[in-house]
Amino acid sequence: MAIRRILRIDDAEDRKILKMQCRPVKLPDRNLKQLVADMFETMHAANGVGLAAPQVGIPIQLCIIEIPAEYEERPDGSLVEVAPAEPYVLINPRIVKMSGEEVMRDEGCLSLPGWYGMVPRQTWVTVEFQDLSGKHHRLRRADGLLGWAIQHEVDHLNGILFTERIRDLSTLRDITKEREPQPAEAQG
Numbered sequence: 056m057a058i059r060r061i062l063r064i065d066d067a068e069d070r071k072i073l074k075m076q077c078r079p080v081k082l083p084d085r086n087l088k089q090l091v092a093d094m095f096e097t098m099h100a101a102n103g104v105g106l107a108a109p110q111v112g113i114p115i116q117l118c119i120i121e122i123p124a125e126y127e128e129r130p131d132g133s134l135v136e137v138a139p140a141e142p143y144v145l146i147n148p149r150i151v152k153m154s155g156e157e158v159m160r161d162e163g164c165l166s167l168p169g170w171y172g173m174v175p176r177q178t179w180v181t182v183e184f185q186d187l188s189g190k191h192h193r194l195r196r197a198d199g200l201l202g203w204a205i206q207h208e209v210d211h212l213n214g215i216l217f218t219e220r221i222r223d224l225s226t227l228r229d230i231t232k233e234r235e236p237q238p239a240e241a242q243g
């Protein structure tokens with residue numbers, strides 16, 4: 056496995072790739088397993104919850120998401136895992152249904168580290184996608200962090216950046232200037 060370089064929104068050459076409409080993936084593709092493994096390693100190293108292939112310079116319809124494990128504190132102060140991490144590999148994903156109801160989220164992106172802004176998102180989405188073997192899946196009414204991450208990553212595959220979704224640009228700010236970044240904050 057290898058950590059790959061994450062392209063940046065604020066770099067002119069990188070931005071050209073990030074703005075591309077990504078091409079569909081023909082499955083099965085034996086080369087994709089290595090790319091997916093590298094993307095998980097890259098996302099973990101950057102403390103993200105999602106990463107799209109164009110963010111590592113490959114404009115294809117593939118993204119990954121990992122909802123972090125949940126922990127509870129025991130009376131003795133030790134932590135116990137109450138829900139495991141949930142990894143997803145979404146190939147050729149398509150949002151087929153949306154709640155029609157918006158929620159504003161403070162959102163960040165691994166292609167603009169440290170920067171957050173208020174982005175309107177659907178409260179839930181239903182997404183169809185393929186896995187690495189080419190099998191078709193439907194994930195119904197994904198909400199919360201997962202629902203948000205799906206919308207952010209599918210946007211990447213269509214060349215749409217979170218900064219373009221922000222309605223009030225005064226909400227966009229560099230939080231590393233305010234305080235230490237929190238690892239649990241959502242960056243995709």
Ligand code: ZN
Pocket residue numbers: 163164165166207211217242243
């Ligand atoms: Zn992003």
